[in-house]
Amino acid sequence: MTPETADDSESTNRPATMSGTPDDDRNDRYAIGLMSGTSLDGIDAACCRIRGPSNPDDPYSYDLTIESFVTEPYSSEVRDRLVTVCDDQTGTVDEVCRLNVVIAEQMADLASRAWEAAGLTAADIDVVASHGQTVWHVPESESVPGTDRRSRSTLQIGDGCVLAARTGVPTVSDFRMRDIAAGGHGAPLAPYLDGALFAADDVTRAVQNIGGIGNCTLLPSSDSGDDIRAFDTGPGNMVVDAVVEELTSGERTYDVDGELAAAGEADTDLVASLLEDPYFDAEPPKSTGREYFGHDYARRLVERGKERRLDDEDIVATATMLTAQSIADAYERFAPQYPDEIYVSGGGVYNPTLLRMLRDAVDSPVARLSKLGVDGDQKEAALFSLLGITRLDGVPNNVPSATGSKEPVVMGKLSLP
Known part of the structure; x- marks a missing residue:
């Protein structure tokens, strides 16, 4: 469907x-x-x-x-x-x-x-x-x-x-x-769970979790003969949260409803530069975590944004677009077949600005995982x-x-x- x-x-x-x-x-x-x-x-x-x-x-x-x-x-x-x-x-x-x-x-x-x-x-x-x-x-x-x-x-x-x-x-x-x-x-x-629950006979699906780290499971159609492929796409909410915490001196720990990002304008040139990080280019299998995309990474992102004279909201929007674009790029680079359908779970589904950016970045419809009854x-x-x-x-x-x-x-x- x-x-x-x-x-x-x-x-x-x-x-x-x-x-x-x-x-x-x-x-x-x-x-x-x-x-x-x-x-x-x-x-x-x-x-x-x-x-x-x-x-x-x-x-x-x-x-x-x-x-x-x-x-x-x-x-x-x-x-x-x-x-x-x-x-x-x-x-x-x-x-x-x-x-x-x-x-x-x-x-x-x-x-x-x-x-x-x-x-x-x-x-x-x-x-x-x-x-x-x-x-x-x-x-x-x-x-x-x-x-x-x-x-x-x-x-x-x-x-x-x-x-x-x-x-x-x-x-x-x-x-x-x-x-x-x-x-x-x-x-x-x-x-292990995704393959049992969400694989379909006639379509390829991406099951994308956006927690602190983003991770996807690429589920081939049953007649394709391909194996399940899954890996960490990069930062999920982690960098956005840490950027917000850095910019607000700890008064906020995340961007509630994506409001800060919605009020700013992402610096697409800075996003493109951030996507040159070797992690995004590395072939799966791969995984990552806070030791790579944690507070130090967020501080460097904020510093680069300040150097480019971005407002705080622009920096949050840039961090949010980084998550969306890194997910889209992962499908382009590593999916044996580009997914026909994309289903999203995790805390990122509660950030409408992030979901809007993700929809703009991918070539397939995006829905919450709850559409599949889970x-x-x-x-x-x-x-x-x-x-x-x-x-x-x-x-x-x-x-x-x-x-x-x-x-x-x-x-x-x-x-x-």
Whole structure:
């Protein structure tokens, strides 16, 4: 189908069947998925009912229904502490150590609220599965000092043992490292869910998340013979948020409803210059994060804008256009076939200026992911509930064509209560 181009469709918090429609309770299991993204805005929790696999040879043959969804923002104190540890100039090992427990405690509280909202108890839950909070991500292979080896690395905090102890439920965490150990980037993980839910027989689709970082899943039509391709397109809301925070001396942490960007005029020459960054030209698989497009990057962007005598609103508009144009350029450069349809989720859908710029930049209709019957706000937490169940089942749950892993692997570390 061709999506509508309007972006005013409302998301729903009602339970959503994500794949198939279970008609009875045979073989049903319940999982809590926990997600906190690079925007550092808070934690999402989805309580999901999962059945499967219906075909032991098909890792995608699970049914998933969201029974409840709850979210909790970080306090300003916790967010400030996270911003500090995500900066290599200010982060310290002792603070990472403390926050590893603080975040796990908050996640445990939210997990219990999720199963209670679904009318369940801890005894009903088979697994709690947590992405954790990323504080550092080094996806490119780099030399290990003092050796002749090279390695990639990533770190998500929110300890699984603490989660298991506080909830009384087996907990799976630290998903990304197993893919990295197999030679991958440990990202993106969303293609496992996207491939099962959103691929179509006769059209190619892009499922674009705009969180702190932008990431896309390029889904070929079933008759094309192409593999799923997925990667981080570059900054999502992260650079815009940091630019706003820099320009307002911390009084604002994001551009509410895209109003600042709407009041300015983007400097297209500066955007073109920013797009010359090597990250955008690099071939997938690739992933990125706050260590690359964080506050230092935003400060440099603001400085360049000031040098060009741009008003504050113009600088915010320029940062917003960078996100939109980097997404469009990624499709042009790396999509085996240009997508017929583009579906967007993540915090970026609430920025109408960003969505307008994205529509202007691409050659296909753009709609919210909710057009496909899935609330985009709930998708990533639901993803981890499924990844947790597949970990218990020993089913490979990475997508090597997306992460660059040498082979399919079973991601996630299990902690028992």
